[in-house]
Amino acid sequence: MELFIQQIVAGVATGAIYACVALAVVMIYQAIHHLNFAQGEMAMFSTYIAWQMLQWGLPYWVVFPLVILVSFVGGFAIERIVFKPIENAPVLSHIVIFIALFAIFNSFAGFIWDFTIKAVPSPFGDGPLWEGAMIGKHQAGMIGVTLIVLLLLWGFFTFTRVGLAMRAAAVNPESARLVGIRVSMMTALGWGMASAIGAVAGMLIAPVVFLEPNMMLSILLYGFAGAVLGGLTSPLGAVIGGFIVGVVENLAGTYIPVIGGELKLPIALFLIVAVLLVKPAGLLGRRVVQRV
Amino acid sequence: MLNRRTLLGAGAAALAAAGIPAAALAADDVIKVGNTMAYSGPASAYGQIGSTIGAYIEMVNAQGGVNGRKIEWISYDDGYSPPKTVEQIRRLVEQDEVDLLHATLGTPTNTAIHKYVNAKKVPHLFVATGASKWNDPENFPWTSGWQPNYPTEGAIYAQWILANIENPKIAVLYQNDDYGKDYLTGLKRGLAGREDVIVAEAPYEVAQPTVDSEVINLKASGANVFFIVATPKFAAQAIKKSAEIGWEAERFLNNVSISVGSVLQPAGLEASKGLISAGYLMEVDDPQWADHEEVAEWRRFMNEWYPAGDQTSSFTVYGYASAYTLVETLKRCGDDFSRENIVRQAASLKGLRAPLLLPGITINTSATDHAPIEAMQLMRFNGESWERFGEVVHAESS
Numbered sequence: 001m002e003l004f005i006q007q008i009v010a011g012v013a014t015g016a017i018y019a020c021v022a023l024a025v026v027m028i029y030q031a032i033h034h035l036n037f038a039q040g041e042m043a044m045f046s047t048y049i050a051w052q053m054l055q056w057g058l059p060y061w062v063v064f065p066l067v068i069l070v071s072f073v074g075g076f077a078i079e080r081i082v083f084k085p086i087e088n089a090p091v092l093s094h095i096v097i098f099i100a101l102f103a104i105f106n107s108f109a110g111f112i113w114d115f116t117i118k119a120v121p122s123p124f125g126d127g128p129l130w131e132g133a134m135i136g137k138h139q140a141g142m143i144g145v146t147l148i149v150l151l152l153l154w155g156f157f158t159f160t161r162v163g164l165a166m167r168a169a170a171v172n173p174e175s176a177r178l179v180g181i182r183v184s185m186m187t188a189l190g191w192g193m194a195s196a197i198g199a200v201a202g203m204l205i206a207p208v209v210f211l212e213p214n215m216m217l218s219i220l221l222y223g224f225a226g227a228v229l230g231g232l233t234s235p236l237g238a239v240i241g242g243f244i245v246g247v248v249e250n251l252a253g254t255y256i257p258v259i260g261g262e263l264k265l266p267i268a269l270f271l272i273v274a275v276l277l278v279k280p281a282g283l284l285g286r287r288v289v290q291r292v
Numbered sequence: 293m294l295n296r297r298t299l300l301g302a303g304a305a306a307l308a309a310a311g312i313p314a315a316a317l318a319a320d321d322v323i324k325v326g327n328t329m330a331y332s333g334p335a336s337a338y339g340q341i342g343s344t345i346g347a348y349i350e351m352v353n354a355q356g357g358v359n360g361r362k363i364e365w366i367s368y369d370d371g372y373s374p375p376k377t378v379e380q381i382r383r384l385v386e387q388d389e390v391d392l393l394h395a396t397l398g399t400p401t402n403t404a405i406h407k408y409v410n411a412k413k414v415p416h417l418f419v420a421t422g423a424s425k426w427n428d429p430e431n432f433p434w435t436s437g438w439q440p441n442y443p444t445e446g447a448i449y450a451q452w453i454l455a456n457i458e459n460p461k462i463a464v465l466y467q468n469d470d471y472g473k474d475y476l477t478g479l480k481r482g483l484a485g486r487e488d489v490i491v492a493e494a495p496y497e498v499a500q501p502t503v504d505s506e507v508i509n510l511k512a513s514g515a516n517v518f519f520i521v522a523t524p525k526f527a528a529q530a531i532k533k534s535a536e537i538g539w540e541a542e543r544f545l546n547n548v549s550i551s552v553g554s555v556l557q558p559a560g561l562e563a564s565k566g567l568i569s570a571g572y573l574m575e576v577d578d579p580q581w582a583d584h585e586e587v588a589e590w591r592r593f594m595n596e597w598y599p600a601g602d603q604t605s606s607f608t609v610y611g612y613a614s615a616y617t618l619v620e621t622l623k624r625c626g627d628d629f630s631r632e633n634i635v636r637q638a639a640s641l642k643g644l645r646a647p648l649l650l651p652g653i654t655i656n657t658s659a660t661d662h663a664p665i666e667a668m669q670l671m672r673f674n675g676e677s678w679e680r681f682g683e684v685v686h687a688e689s690s
């Protein structure tokens with residue numbers, strides 16, 4: 001029984017990692033209706049910037065907002081510089097650029113900071129939450145921050161004009177433009193926000209998995225799985241999806257002998273396929289209907 | 293009229309005329325040593341091994357070379373990518389016509405060229421990897437390992453566990469590939485009939501984000517010995533997690549991940565306290581070696597011939613001892629630098645002391661044993677550095 005509970009708790013903790021990334025995935029999907037393959041590498045790069053600032057001796061709670069801001073500006077700039085000019089190009093051109101960005105960020109991080117692992121401190125401290133607790137301070141903090149980000153996003157999309165405009169621009173760019181929304185600016189804003197959320201995810205993940213250029217490689221895969229499972233249009237769904245992936249992965253690895261260590265990774269992919277077959281919009285997602 | 297074809301033809305003819313004697317001449321007074329190394333990419337930290345060997349050879353040449361001949365060190369970058377290794381080794385063998393290969397780096401990369409170099413009968417000596425398959429003289433007579441291989445290390449831990457831990461119950465976390473399974477094989481061999489003391493085995497894949505879940509499962513098995521067979525990132529995670537969940541087991545860490553700076557510090561020095569591992573090279577930072585003659589000699593070499601090299605890195609130590617082994621082997625070839633003789637000499641080293649090996653460890657090879665170093669000494673991490681304890685443990689097969 002103890003093992004079962006411990007695996008669930010550990011699953012929720014890793015699930016929080018996936019949930020964070022899934023949120024960034026949903027954010028970018030809301031803005032451009034594509035999955036950005038470079039999302040994870042951008043988050044990794046932001047985390048390196050945070051690590052570098054901490055190395056320089058800046059206090060954590062100065063670094064945290066600063067890196068989010070830098071990442072926001074960075075994401076915004078990438079959209080303006082790289083994607084604006086090919087706005088009307090076919091999807092494949094976009095995908096090629098995603099992959100290019102992926103390789104560029106990965107190699108540059110290795111070039112600047114080398115490939116050895118770095119320890120990123122946790123703002124919540126080390127050790128268990130309380131004496132004998134099964135969950136660590138950092139894991140608990142991570143879950144908390146994920147929920148806060150979720151709440152902020154929900155508020156943003158539901159109650160603010162910009163959020164509403166962004167949704168409109170994503171769902172129906174033509175009509176949005178006609179009612180005076182600057183659609184292309186909304187897209188850039190979406191990139192900035194996705195990049196900022198990615199930075200939060202990276203800074204929370206790094207204390208657990210250690211920072212290195214390939215840190216986000218498999219995490220992004222699980223994040224995608226979480227986002228698809230919960231619904232690519234729903235931030236809440238993405239978070240729930242992330243937690244489910246984390247817990248299912250641990251329980252399956254522990255209790256289904258066939259799966260063991262070897263088949264743990266494909267579980268994420270299996271979930272993606274299963275969801276797409278049974279409920280393409282995800283658990284909480286809206287079905288996107290396009291009038292043609 | 294001169295057209296392109298005649299020009300090309302003339303060029304080829306000139307090459308054919310000049311090329312053959314030139315190559316034969318080169319073979320007479322230069323020994324060409326080929327190598328592939330990761331100078332770029334994720335494993336580029338290893339590149340220092342190649343640079344150290346190159347600097348060492350430069351020094352030997354400046355001192356008059358080996359038996360009157362100069363050594364030419366041709367080292368290419370393969371970025372730790374097997375297809376590139378194959379390409380570069382072909383270039384070394386077929387275009388540069390090297391006499392032998394030395395210290396080619398990496399298990400997957402050497403695996404990719406293993407058959408090729410043996411088919412071509414090129415000495416493939418002292419490879420820089422700890423897999424056990426390099427010691428297979430029956431099927432691969434041209435290949436030889438150098439450092440203690442993974443099964444040897446696993447067996448050394450097993451012997452110590454049986455002798456020192458009452459009622460041992462071992463849990464093993466291992467990387468699910470050749471390297472991880474090699475350790476497991478060695479551990480079982482060392483347990484010699486007591487394999488039942490292994491109560492849990494958990495493989496992990498390199499693509500996994502964390503090994504937390506595996507560590508929890510291993511603790512639940514009730515084991516009192518935790519053997520971590522993992523590369524730096526996962527080793528750090530396992531060390532951290534096992535301390536975090538308060539698992540009071542005797543923890544063993546494979547030699548692959550003993551770097552204080554890049555594994556134990558990230559994992560937390562407090563969490564790493566008490567770890568046991570095994571070594572075979574001197575930790576040059578360790579104050580106990582500060583006055584050692586070989587360390588002083590190494591420092592002189594580094595300052596003069598490789599000033600850019602990192603004197604705190606174990607890779608420059610490794611490269612130095614590896615280069616010494618190469619040069620010593622070549623010295624023993626006398627005047628016969630045929631490939632057959634080079635391999636014969638490499639397989640008849642007896643009690644050779646390479647500098648910077650721990651005291652008591654020597655290099656021994658024979659026609660049936662291509663594993664030069666097969667002894668290690670256990671050490672325990674005290675929160676700051678590794679402290680050696682006990683005698684040098686020999687697992688020599690020759």
